Amino acid sequence: MTKKQKKVLIRIIIAAVALVILFFIPFGAGFIPQAVKLLLYLAVYVLIGYDILRKAFKGILNKQVFDENFLMAIATVGAFVLAIYSGSGDYNEAIAVMLFYQIGELFQAVAVGKSRRNISELMDIRPDYALVEQGGELVSVDPDEVEVGTVITVRVGDKIPIDGRIVSGNTTLNTAALTGESMPRDAGPGDDVISGCINLTSLVKIETTREFGESTVSRILELVENSSSNKSRSENFISKFARVYTPLVCYLALALAILPPLVEGLILHNGFTFDTWIYRALTFLVISCPCALVISIPLTFFAGIGGASKAGVLVKGSNYLETLSKTSYVVMDKTGTLTKGDFEVTDVSPVGIDRHDFLKYAAMGEWTSTHPVAICLRNEYTREFPDEELKGAEEITEISGLGVMARIDRHEILIGNAKLMKRYGIDYNESTDTAGTRIYMAVDTEYAGYAIIDDAVKETSKEAIRKLKAINVSHVIMLTGDGDAPARRVADELGISEVYSQLLPEDKVSIVEKLISEKNDSEVLAFVGDGINDAPVLSRSDVGIAMGALGSDAAIEAADVVLMDDDPLKISKAIQIARKCMRIVYENIYFAIGVKVICLILGAVGLANMWLAIFADVGVMVIAVLNAIRALRTNS
Amino acid sequence: MKKSYKIDVDCAVCADKMEQAAKKTTGVKDATVNFMALKMNVEFEDGADAGSVMQEVLKNCKKVEDDCEIFL
Numbered sequence: 001m002t003k004k005q006k007k008v009l010i011r012i013i014i015a016a017v018a019l020v021i022l023f024f025i026p027f028g029a030g031f032i033p034q035a036v037k038l039l040l041y042l043a044v045y046v047l048i049g050y051d052i053l054r055k056a057f058k059g060i061l062n063k064q065v066f067d068e069n070f071l072m073a074i075a076t077v078g079a080f081v082l083a084i085y086s087g088s089g090d091y092n093e094a095i096a097v098m099l100f101y102q103i104g105e106l107f108q109a110v111a112v113g114k115s116r117r118n119i120s121e122l123m124d125i126r127p128d129y130a131l132v133e134q135g136g137e138l139v140s141v142d143p144d145e146v147e148v149g150t151v152i153t154v155r156v157g158d159k160i161p162i163d164g165r166i167v168s169g170n171t172t173l174n175t176a177a178l179t180g181e182s183m184p185r186d187a188g189p190g191d192d193v194i195s196g197c198i199n200l201t202s203l204v205k206i207e208t209t210r211e212f213g214e215s216t217v218s219r220i221l222e223l224v225e226n227s228s229s230n231k232s233r234s235e236n237f238i239s240k241f242a243r244v245y246t247p248l249v250c251y252l253a254l255a256l257a258i259l260p261p262l263v264e265g266l267i268l269h270n271g272f273t274f275d276t277w278i279y280r281a282l283t284f285l286v287i288s289c290p291c292a293l294v295i296s297i298p299l300t301f302f303a304g305i306g307g308a309s310k311a312g313v314l315v316k317g318s319n320y321l322e323t324l325s326k327t328s329y330v331v332m333d334k335t336g337t338l339t340k341g342d343f344e345v346t347d348v349s350p351v352g353i354d355r356h357d358f359l360k361y362a363a364m365g366e367w368t369s370t371h372p373v374a375i376c377l378r379n380e381y382t383r384e385f386p387d388e389e390l391k392g393a394e395e396i397t398e399i400s401g402l403g404v405m406a407r408i409d410r411h412e413i414l415i416g417n418a419k420l421m422k423r424y425g426i427d428y429n430e431s432t433d434t435a436g437t438r439i440y441m442a443v444d445t446e447y448a449g450y451a452i453i454d455d456a457v458k459e460t461s462k463e464a465i466r467k468l469k470a471i472n473v474s475h476v477i478m479l480t481g482d483g484d485a486p487a488r489r490v491a492d493e494l495g496i497s498e499v500y501s502q503l504l505p506e507d508k509v510s511i512v513e514k515l516i517s518e519k520n521d522s523e524v525l526a527f528v529g530d531g532i533n534d535a536p537v538l539s540r541s542d543v544g545i546a547m548g549a550l551g552s553d554a555a556i557e558a559a560d561v562v563l564m565d566d567d568p569l570k571i572s573k574a575i576q577i578a579r580k581c582m583r584i585v586y587e588n589i590y591f592a593i594g595v596k597v598i599c600l601i602l603g604a605v606g607l608a609n610m611w612l613a614i615f616a617d618v619g620v621m622v623i624a625v626l627n628a629i630r631a632l633r634t635n636s
Numbered sequence: 637m638k639k640s641y642k643i644d645v646d647c648a649v650c651a652d653k654m655e656q657a658a659k660k661t662t663g664v665k666d667a668t669v670n671f672m673a674l675k676m677n678v679e680f681e682d683g684a685d686a687g688s689v690m691q692e693v694l695k696n697c698k699k700v701e702d703d704c705e706i707f708l
Contacts, residue, residue: 302672
């Protein structure tokens with residue numbers, strides 16, 4: 001609690017205690033005791049409500065009549081005057097209204113402050129210092145002052161302050177604050193590392209490749225801090241509603257105070273009952289405060305965006321959260337989104353020799369080659385048989401454009417494409433399947449099988465598609481530049497029925513435009529890409545989602561939603577977070593407006609008194625705020 | 637030209653009022669107030685002097701909501 005809030009709390013406590021004490025004092029019936037009673041109650045009233053009265057007065061001076069302070073001031077002063085006029089001496093009501101109003105305001109301020117802090121804690125990735133070696137000693141400097149190319153030291157437990165490349169030290173990094181992914185990541189010399197990661201196991205030295213202002217941490221913070229400035233339609237609706245609602249209720253209250261008694265008095269000749277109707281009008285004013293709505297909607301979005309950041313999903317504005325929640329088309333780029341985007345051995349099919357020998361011969365034969373295929377083959381061998389020492393073949397002859405010929409363990413090995421097999425008259429199985437790149441092998445002129453090198457599907461892609469369907473995304477569409485057959489096969493493997501293949505990069509925009517024009521206006525199309533060459537499509541779609549965007553400036557610029565790592569499961573997660581947030585928003589809108597309308601009706605017909613009115617007002621606000629904070633939790 | 641300012645205000649309605657007041661100030665092309673982040677983003681008209689415009693903005697905001705602050 002801030003100082004301001006503590007002061008209000010103390011006033012609330014004193015006023016409440018004073019009210020209870022006054023209740024038990026038996027004032028006499030005479031004029032003097034009654035006057036004393038009025039003065040004492042008035043003192044309590046002023047204690048609890050002086051700031052409201054002052055603000056209301058200033059509001060009138062500044063021609064800002066219809067604000068909540070004014071409403072509360074009129075309602076409570078009116079109640080006081082009515083109590084004096086009718087001689088009932090019941091001043092409790094006016095004071096209680098002010099008291100509960102203050103309690104409500106205090107609760108709101110504390111809740112808002114708490115969620116502000118919660119969210120800034122979530123995004124607590126801002127590094128405080130960078131350690132730079134100066135004259136043999138480590139000096140801690142402001143990250144802002146570190147120039148590109150400086151070598152900084154990151155100790156165990158520290159955040160990496162600036163993007164850079166490791167020059168010495170092997171460690172594991174915790175990227176949870178950035179990606180929501182709790183699995184630590186290994187990093188060693190030569191690896192690019194991003195700021196915001198926490199160094200877990202050992203001291204590393206990093207050569208910075210960016211300035212602090214350009215580093216991942218700065219860009220993410222900037223994005224998150226500016227995010228809620230893009231207001232959603234619901235927020236704009238509430239602002240407009242509040243602007244209309246309060247004056248409207250005030251005029252209704254005025255009408256309620258004047259018209260019914262005039263009708264009763266002049267037309268029905270039942271006598272004027274101004275005091276009854278004025279009391280009802282004052283009750284109206286108490287209900288007319290739109291606080292619950294006005295606070296809970298932005299709070300929900302704020303919490304929703306905060307919760308999403310925690311899960312590694314950066315949403316650039318509450319408008320995008322709103323749009324994302326309506327997603328029914330998810331269009332995905334294949335390469336880099338559903339697949340890893342780099343090549344590896346996806347299939348080994350040896351003939352006459354075993355898998356181990358096949359991979360070993362391939363790796364040894366390709367020992368000297370820098371061709372991507374060769375690198376894949378070597379990687380596969382060391383990955384599958386990490387205990388074996390990889391050494392080159394005794395004799396390697398590269399046959400340009402075809403492959404290599406090598407001598408290993410007194411065998412003559414041929415590794416290469418179909419043309420190589422043909423040239424040496426090897427009887428190999430020609431395949432019509434066009435998936436990936438096929439590398440054949442022959443051992444001593446005998447065909448020995450093939451390996452397929454392809455862009456591998458991510459482990460979580462299939463599950464990601466299944467999840468999207470499970471949350472009722474009606475169309476999941478894959479776009480790819482690959483040929484029809486391999487595109488179809490990847491799509492079948494993943495369970496995607498709609499595929500557009502053999503696309504040039506510019507075709508993607510026209511496909512997305514076509515899909516957008518065909519769908520209903522109420523449906524939303526989200527495009528998911530890895531951010532490379534995707535900028536035009538990302539900005540053309542209703543919601544552009546860039547994934548694995550750490551380090552890719554263009555994607556962060558063009559996308560509306562940024563997935564911090566490259567896990568496609570985050571797509572459905574993001575949609576679910578958005579939907580939950582919007583559900584809470586609508587719950588709050590309907591709940592708050594509904595209760596207000598009911599109370600207004602009850603108040604108008606005299607069934608609700610001021611006590612009920614203030615309880616409804618503060619109660620609705622408390623419930624709406626607590627509901628809003630729920631949007632912060634994104635685990636379920 | 638766009639600039640971002642830290643603000644202090646107590647309630648969401650008041651924040652909305654500040655936004656309206658800022659938008660109406662001469663020299664301001666557009667303004668948004670973010671109550672949750674306690675920030676005001678102001679886009680100035682071409683050629684407007686941010687410093688003097690912001691003084692006006694602050695004055696107008698004080699008019700509609702006495703209990704507010706913009707940290708210039």
